[in-house]
Amino acid sequence: MTGPATIFDRPNTYIGKPEPRADAARLLQGRGRYVDDLNLPRMVHAAFVRSPHAHARIRAIDVTEARAAPGVLAVYTGADIAAEVTPYVGTLTHMAGLRSAPQYPLAVDVARWQGEPLVMVVARSRAQAEDACDLIDADLEELEAVCDQETALSPDSPLIHEEFGSNLAWERLVEAGDVDTAFAAPGVTVVERTFRFGRHTGVTLESRGTVCDYDPSENQLTMYYSGQAPHMMQVILSKHLGLPEEDVRVISNDVGGSFGIKIHTYGDEIAAAVAARMLRRPVKFIADRMESFMTDIHARDHVVTARIGVTAEGNIVGIDMDDLTGIGPFSMYPRTSAIECNQVLNLTGAPYALQNYRARGRVVFQNKMLMCQYRAVGHPIAMAVADGLLEEAGRAIGMDPVALRKKNLMADDSYPRQSASGMKLDDLSHQKAITKLTEIMDYDALRTDQAEARKRGVYRGIGLVSMVEVTNPSPMFYGIGGAPIASQDGATARLDAGGALHVASSITEQGQGTNAILAQIAAGVFGVPIDRVRVTTGDTRNVPYGGGTWASRGAGIGGEAMLQAAHALRDQVLEVAGTLLQTTPEALDIRDGNVVDAGTGAERMTLADLARTVYYRGNELPSDTKPELIATRHYRVTDFPFVFTNGAMAAHVEVDIETGFVKVLHFWAVEDCGRVINPMLVDEQVRGGVVQGIGGALYEECLYSPEGQLLNTTMADYIVPMAAEMPDITVAHIETPSKTSVLGAKGAGEAGTGGAPAAILNAVNDALSPLGASLWQMPMTPQRVLTALSEG
Amino acid sequence: MKAPDFDYCRPGTLAEALSLLAGADGEAQPLAGGQSLMPMMNFRVAAPEILVDLAGIPELRGIARQGDMLRIGAMTTYRELQDDPALQAVPLIAMALPHIAHDAVRNRGTIGGSLALADAAAEMPALMMTLNAVIELAGPDGPREVPATEFFLGYYETACEPDELLVAVRVPVAQPGEVFGFHELVQRHGDYAMAGVAIRATGVAPIAGLAVGFFGVSDRALRVPAFEEALTGTDGSEAAIAAALPKLDAIEFEGDTKISAETRRHYAGVALKRALKEMLA
Structure with a gap:
């Protein structure tokens, strides 16, 4: 790609520097503006009666007493809300065969998961709304629930949607080469394992929430929204509430974590918008922690049976896998719940030069909370299956897992190429990554320590993973299938009269530092000190149109748009400067807020002088000069469906074989996210991702009873990783810039979450191997480790 | 997750608190540090009509050495106990305190609150039983004492009657050789x-x-x-x-x-x- 070649060595570039985030002080001083901080005049509060059963027919709901309760303004049943919206269906045309039933914000005739909203109460306070909820008498006929995905497809299973004739939502088969012949060849060892991945959820510090404000004088609905994709929400509200898009404004101020939880359509949030329009006053809904556990999308929930074939010399001849995943009673709207399974099929074994690959995925309905895209969609399953099998195969043939990887990882000079599943790959560095990883972790010394420790009855394990990560998605991800989700992003840069740079972008900030990197890119490329940049994101009325921040697309796509906009503005400003200074734009540059002589760096005029001349004293300009001190550019990924990144990670663990407790001693991550814009933010993103991955591997699971009752809905029962238990996490980088953009940035946000579970799984099994035990289920809880040991 | 409505009283003396409890016909709940009760009320698992806040009662505070016993007032927080030099005389509690929840909970949670709640997984009841501590109660019929070994009866169930308050716990100090x-x-x-x-x-x-x-x-x-x-x-x-x-x-x-x-x-x-x-x- 052509573009400004010198932007990375300009004297005042901030790209690549560990700049502190401008918003850190504000957030740490408690001056964040989260949805629940908002109190609008005449605002009222919503609470919901939710289904106590996983599957139940609604016979009757008596709301008489609740309507008369103190402070109550309105009580809406499913039918009341359904009359105000059109239903939504979570299917996309490019996910061929995917089916799901029409869904309303509140259950209408049948409730299909425990926690599905049945009735909405709006009152002057949340407490009054909850009081009134307690007065509602819902007459429910409990129906048999489908909970276990492994029996959901059996002919005698109850059906969640009768009209489909089965509980199958989607199925896909990927086949390359001939696995059966490869596995049957002489000298090939075939290892088979069944992996189980529990359900977990995002546990955002700030729970889901919205304030919806409807102004009838302008037919204007404003949704203050804790979310990642404001323009997507704008379309959804417009479409299903029947409002022109321009009459819906979605504002996301500070967002306290999202991790993919907040890019979906939740009935309680849509109902809040409906209620605001009916009541003509602002309605606030904030999910409490219990509601978060019950109704934030869940993730994972896979059972995978997989085989790997390897020769005695360590050549992997193929992988054969079968993924069965439960998604709840509907496919989530609008992104669908088939994407995770699809990613598992696309990504399993993708780091390796595989000739033969077969993968079947089946996605089934069940009476549990909906499953959908959460940080590192599909990655932890794909990485754990491929690299879990790889290390098990290494044990079977007596080959060290590093040597086995080096033998099978794609060569760094072999790109562009395709994975066995047909993914287009370019600019990857697997061999460099694993070499760097083994250096920084001192792999050989760890193996020596491990052998010593075992003599003392201490069981330590070392586990690795080589991974790919899907980032910077193109229109092929959602847009092609008809989803109202922009795949491109836009950025605007505007020079103000005082010489400051105001930028706006369609990507969003949810705590990871999006606004900080936008400022870094804009300041450096345009040429002002970073403290002269102000960033606006998260407002459909005030930022360019775009997709938001998810799928590790913010830096790579939004960042490139920002770069192009800042560069365009620089050219525009230099053209004006050339006129004012009677020289050519090429003879000038912008540095540190001044127009300077490009050769000598001598100051010619300040940006403030230039801007004031343009804005206030246009009479000093020739009449044919029409200065533009604002520039907007958009960017989308072309030629590739995704920009893949790669990395390698390792975990060092100690298993207490008496209790089954796993202690993570150290973790290492080598990540190639292309050009690093802010090493401090990238490192913390990787560390945060690793911690979330450790959570999935060791702690976090949404536990359901056989009847579909969620058993753990508090932070005491659903345990997340905490700082005291987390290891030091060493992060190192390889920078192979993407050729798809000038900036060359790929995503980094999901690497840790995608890779860490596989590394932990491998490390635990490495520790258990001398005892003849192994465990293939996540989370690897103390109980499961003990059970594995007793069976070993 | 909002608690249902309740009345709130903040008595200044033990006698006043006891009379509030006696007059409430079992519908009042004493509030100590609130580290368990407030979440239970917000979850609507507990719904007392009257909350009797014990924070303003001087008789329930203080840590004092009384001969071979350390008397710990019921409203003493974990934090106050942890910071009190007198605790050196009861090393078992000192060993256990860092394991009890986290700083935020220890700053507000009280010794009496934990004993009166009798959570089966809490440390404090087991510590008191191991140390042969004596629990002081006060009720409409005056004070009485119950050995810790006889105080805990089951899930969230103790020998403390609904019209009684846990006033203090007396813990034997460590003897030489112990x-x-x-x-x-x-x-x-x-x-x-x-x-x-x-x-x-x-x-x-x-x-x-x-x-x-x-x-x-x-x-x-x-x-x-x-x-x-x-x-x-x-x-x-x-x-x-x-x-x-x-x-x-x-x-x-x-x-x-x-x-x-x-x-x-x-x-x-x-x-x-x-x-x-x-x-x-």
Whole structure:
């Protein structure tokens, strides 16, 4: 790609520097503006009666007493809300065969998961709304629930949607080469394992929430929204509430974590918008922690049976896998719940030069909370299956897992190429990554320590993973299938009269530092000190149109748009400067807020002088000069469906074989996210991702009873990783810039979450191997480790 | 998650508090540090009509040495206890306090609140049983005392009547030669124990005057006299422990979403072994 070649060595570039985030002080001083901080005049509060059963027919709901309760303004049943919206269906045309039933914000005739909203109460306070909820008498006929995905497809299973004739939502088969012949060849060892991945959820510090404000004088609905994709929400509200898009404004101020939880359509949030329009006053809904556990999308929930074939010399001849995943009673709207399974099929074994690959995925309905895209969609399953099998195969043939990887990882000079599943790959560095990883972790010394420790009855394990990560998605991800989700992003840069740079972008900030990197890119490329940049994101009325921040697309796509906009503005400003200074734009540059002589760096005029001349004293300009001190550019990924990144990670663990407790001693991550814009933010993103991955591997699971009752809905029962238990996490980088953009940035946000579970799984099994035990289920809880040991 | 409406009183004396409780016909709930009660009210698991806040009652505060006993007022927070030099006389509590929840909870949670709530997985009831502490109650008929070993009756159930208040706990200070052990099994520091144990002994070679309190194993903190007897007089070796462990059959071990009852029984033995090993080292 052509573009400004010198932007990375300009004297005042901030790209690549560990700049502190401008918003850190504000957030740490408690001056964040989260949805629940908002109190609008005449605002009222919503609470919901939710289904106590996983599957139940609604016979009757008596709301008489609740309507008369103190402070109550309105009580809406499913039918009341359904009359105000059109239903939504979570299917996309490019996910061929995917089916799901029409869904309303509140259950209408049948409730299909425990926690599905049945009735909405709006009152002057949340407490009054909850009081009134307690007065509602819902007459429910409990129906048999489908909970276990492994029996959901059996002919005698109850059906969640009768009209489909089965509980199958989607199925896909990927086949390359001939696995059966490869596995049957002489000298090939075939290892088979069944992996189980529990359900977990995002546990955002700030729970889901919205304030919806409807102004009838302008037919204007404003949704203050804790979310990642404001323009997507704008379309959804417009479409299903029947409002022109321009009459819906979605504002996301500070967002306290999202991790993919907040890019979906939740009935309680849509109902809040409906209620605001009916009541003509602002309605606030904030999910409490219990509601978060019950109704934030869940993730994972896979059972995978997989085989790997390897020769005695360590050549992997193929992988054969079968993924069965439960998604709840509907496919989530609008992104669908088939994407995770699809990613598992696309990504399993993708780091390796595989000739033969077969993968079947089946996605089934069940009476549990909906499953959908959460940080590192599909990655932890794909990485754990491929690299879990790889290390098990290494044990079977007596080959060290590093040597086995080096033998099978794609060569760094072999790109562009395709994975066995047909993914287009370019600019990857697997061999460099694993070499760097083994250096920084001192792999050989760890193996020596491990052998010593075992003599003392201490069981330590070392586990690795080589991974790919899907980032910077193109229109092929959602847009092609008809989803109202922009795949491109836009950025605007505007020079103000005082010489400051105001930028706006369609990507969003949810705590990871999006606004900080936008400022870094804009300041450096345009040429002002970073403290002269102000960033606006998260407002459909005030930022360019775009997709938001998810799928590790913010830096790579939004960042490139920002770069192009800042560069365009620089050219525009230099053209004006050339006129004012009677020289050519090429003879000038912008540095540190001044127009300077490009050769000598001598100051010619300040940006403030230039801007004031343009804005206030246009009479000093020739009449044919029409200065533009604002520039907007958009960017989308072309030629590739995704920009893949790669990395390698390792975990060092100690298993207490008496209790089954796993202690993570150290973790290492080598990540190639292309050009690093802010090493401090990238490192913390990787560390945060690793911690979330450790959570999935060791702690976090949404536990359901056989009847579909969620058993753990508090932070005491659903345990997340905490700082005291987390290891030091060493992060190192390889920078192979993407050729798809000038900036060359790929995503980094999901690497840790995608890779860490596989590394932990491998490390635990490495520790258990001398005892003849192994465990293939996540989370690897103390109980499961003990059970594995007793069976070993 | 908002509590239902309730009336709130903040009495200034113990007598006033008792009369509020007596007049409420069982519908009042004393509020101590609120670290358990407030979440239970917000979850609408508890819905008292009247909340009697004990924060303003001087008689419930203070830590005082009284001869061979340390008297700890019911409204003493974990933090105040941890910071009080007098606690050096009761090393078992000092050993246990860092394991009780986290700073935020220890800053507000109270000793009396924990004892009166009687959560089966909490440390404080087991500590008091192991130390043979005496619990002071006050009620409409005046004060009375209950040995800690007789105070805990079941899930959130104690010998404290609805019209009574827990005023203080008197804990025997350590005697020369006494040794203590404490161990709990948690996946994360500060969690409720999956099994925990507190130990006191007047001698170690052989073990004498042994008291062992278990928590996080059943419906309440408990001691098992037959188990204590079986270990007494032994050297506390792994063999001696293994010989004594069957006596824990007296405990009805409970399973939950994390571990089975069988694993919990195993954990009780592991915690005991680890606490004893450290104590005897």
